[in-house]
Amino acid sequence: MFGAGLVRTVDNFGKLGETPSHPELLDFLADRFIQEGWSIKQLIRMLANSQAYRMESASSADAVKKDPANRLLSHMPVRRLEAEAIRDSILWVSGQLDGTMFGESIDTFYAHDTGKTKGDKAKGPLDGAGRRSIYLEVRRNVTNPFLEVFDLPKAATTRGERDLTNVPAQSLAFLNSPFVIDQAAKWALSTSGEASSRIDEMFVRAFSRKPMPREKDRSLSFLEKLRGEHSSQPDPERAAWAGFAQALFNFKEFIYVR
Numbered sequence: 001m002f003g004a005g006l007v008r009t010v011d012n013f014g015k016l017g018e019t020p021s022h023p024e025l026l027d028f029l030a031d032r033f034i035q036e037g038w039s040i041k042q043l044i045r046m047l048a049n050s051q052a053y054r055m056e057s058a059s060s061a062d063a064v065k066k067d068p069a070n071r072l073l074s075h076m077p078v079r080r081l082e083a084e085a086i087r088d089s090i091l092w093v094s095g096q097l098d099g100t101m102f103g104e105s106i107d108t109f110y111a112h113d114t115g116k117t118k119g120d121k122a123k124g125p126l127d128g129a130g131r132r133s134i135y136l137e138v139r140r141n142v143t144n145p146f147l148e149v150f151d152l153p154k155a156a157t158t159r160g161e162r163d164l165t166n167v168p169a170q171s172l173a174f175l176n177s178p179f180v181i182d183q184a185a186k187w188a189l190s191t192s193g194e195a196s197s198r199i200d201e202m203f204v205r206a207f208s209r210k211p212m213p214r215e216k217d218r219s220l221s222f223l224e225k226l227r228g229e230h231s232s233q234p235d236p237e238r239a240a241w242a243g244f245a246q247a248l249f250n251f252k253e254f255i256y257v258r
Contacts, residue, residue, distance in 0.1 A: 001044070001047050001048070001053065002047075002052070002076075002077060003077040003079050003164075004071075006021050006022050006025065006026045006029075007020050007026070008021075010161045011160035011161070021071040021072065022072075029043070032046070052076075053076065054076075055075050055076045056075065056076060056258075057075055057077065057078045059074065059075045060074070076258075078256055078258055079257045080255055080256050080257075081255050081256070081257065082150070082151075082162070083133070083146075083147040083148075083149075083150035083151060083152040084132075084133035084134065084147065084152070085133075086150055087128075087133050087146060087147060087179075088132050088133055089254070090179075090180065090183050090249060091127065091130055091183065093187060093205050093249075094183040094184070094186045094187035094190070094245075095186065095187065095190045096127060096130045096183060096186055097130055097132070098129065098130035098131050098132075103131075103135065105135055105136065105137040106124055106125065106128045106129050106131050107123070107125075107137055108124050108136070108137045108138075108139050108142045108144070109123060109125060109126055109128065109144065110123045110124070124137070126178055126179055126182060127179060127182065127183065133147065139155070140156050143155075145173075145177075146173055146177050146179050149169050149170055150173075151164060151165055174246070174249050174250045175246075180246060180249055181242075181246060183249075184242050184243075184245040184246035184249060185238075185242040185245070187202075187242075187245040188241035188242040188244070188245045189238070191241070195220060195223065196216065196220070198241075199211060199216060199219045199220070199244075200216075202244070202245065202248060203215070203248070206248045206249075206251070206254055207248075207251070207253050207254065219244065222244060222247065223240050223241070226239070226240035226243045226244065227240045229243075230243070
């Protein structure tokens with residue numbers, strides 16, 4: 001919940017591993033966890049309501065100098081959403097998320113038929129039928145390329161902790177992924193009205209805030225540019241709003257929690 005555990009070497013809690021950043025806190029949390037009947041839900045609730053969890057992510061110059069890695073949690077670390085949460089957020093924003101609980105897993109989507117062997121299931125839906133990522137089928141030899149680029153671990157290996165990267169391939173996925181392009185188009189279709197209010201509505205849905213004046217001006221200019229670029233298409237207005245929706249998905253604010 002804080003980006004790293006009190007002991008960061010999750011695969012080695014022995015002498016060769018890293019020592020706890022807060023040894024007394026570790027003992028306190030372990031004892032409380034036992035006293036509350038080993039309830040993970042209660043532990044998460046306590047952490048989420050703590051002062052440390054609710055601090056802002058801005059750091060002071062003194063904190064950067066004394067504790068550059070923020071191991072003592074003087075401020076909240078900036079966190080990137082996990083792969084599944086990013087995908088689910090895209091589906092929710094576009095209005096396509098199916099919140100149904102339980103049920104069978106959704107067949108894996110194959111971008112290409114190559115690599116399939118006899119007996120493999122048919123190609124699954126691009127959007128996973130709108131189901132949350134937890135219901136997507138996991139196959140050792142076939143992975144979801146969008147989730148993988150955001151550090152979803154491979155099913156063939158054991159990992160104590162996920163990698164957390166910030167690489168160009170992730171931006172390229174938001175630009176080129178058929179899944180993102182499809183959801184952007186569906187999001188654009190679900191909105192209507194005057195351009196200014198429509199922009200406000202999309203910002204609120206994606207970022208839980210209205211655009212700043214400068215962002216509003218740039219959004220209107222960007223939409224006008226997109227209309228010109230798509231003037232040869234049957235519906236330039238629809239294409240422009242789809243492009244704008246995809247641009248909002250590309251905001252760092254969409255996948256990072258400050």
